[in-house]
Amino acid sequence: MTTMRAAVLRKWNDLAVEQIPIPDPAPGEVLLRVRACGLCGTDLKMVSGAFQERGWPPKLPFVIGHEWSGEVVALGEGLDDLELQPGDKVVAENHVGCGRCPMCRRGRYNLCEKAGTPGYRLYGHTAPGALAEYAVRPAQMLHKLPESIGPLEGALVNQGSLGVHALRRVEFLPGSTAAVFGPGLLGLLTAAVASASGAARIIMVGRGSRLDLALKMGCDEVVDYEKEDPVAAVKRLTAGRGVDYVFDCTGNPNVPAQAIGALRRGGRAAILGLTGGKRSEIDVDRLTLDEIDVMGIRSSPNAYPAMIALMRSGKVDVSPLITQVYPLEAVGEALAALESRDAVRPIVEI
Ligand SMILES: [Zn+2]
Ligand SMILES: [Zn+2]
Structure with a gap:
């Protein structure tokens, strides 16, 4: 068999399932059978052509898909000492840095300085994604899954790892309070990781039925922003002080100002969403006078394990x-x- 089924983006807003060649693993690469692939807001924007200027995808036709899990099929040349074997269940990171620039050498390969050059790949964005029966990836981007984590759950590791990276970036301390804006998959998983990391209290800001899901994922309180001003609500729930950390998982340009407004003095804000080029207005004096730290969070370097x-x-x-x-x-x-x-996260089983 030399061809596989794949969802191919041939023109904007048109994803069609068709037969395309199975990719060959180059030296150092692994051929994988994709089992499950989640679809996210970035995928939607890519399908519509909203990220064309960014070069996501660089050209059509293109196969999207970057939140996935699969199984090892075959190893390319030069991987004789690899711990992975055919049949092993795995997940794959998407950022493949050059390995040589100052950022890669500090372990911050999500910020590789060679971005945009052939030495750098962002799978599912600038290099072929996983909405197909097979995919190839460099061996160093793979992480083995234990038997207890099934393929559908495995497809959620990508977004959970982003939450792990965010908590590390803000140096999240046990016993502290947090507000998460946006109960999409990323916000819900970030809350769950914060809960597992010793948060004393987590407040989710959102609307609708997803707030019920937030309570299941470790949040202690929920705020429906359609019913109450979110900043006032977070203040009310924290004796007027605000929370120690906020995580903006919305990609909505109006939310960073609210998130920062919900912080206590000396608090830290993590911004995890992409607005698609829109600008946000924030109170800069508050950053200075209250020593607020604002951090951008991109991808999940070193966080999958x-x-x-x-x-x-x-x-x-x-x-x-x-x-x-x-x-x-x-x-x-x-x-x-x-x-x-x-759907919080539609998952395609392949
Ligand atoms: Zn995604
Ligand atoms: Zn690099």
């Missing part, structure tokens, strides 16, 4: 988040469910 360990131990249970699963042929339906907010 921690997320896998949290899931394996049961400290983070992702099962309430797996609600909508689609076959590859229904990828259009999966995207529509995401767009209409019906």
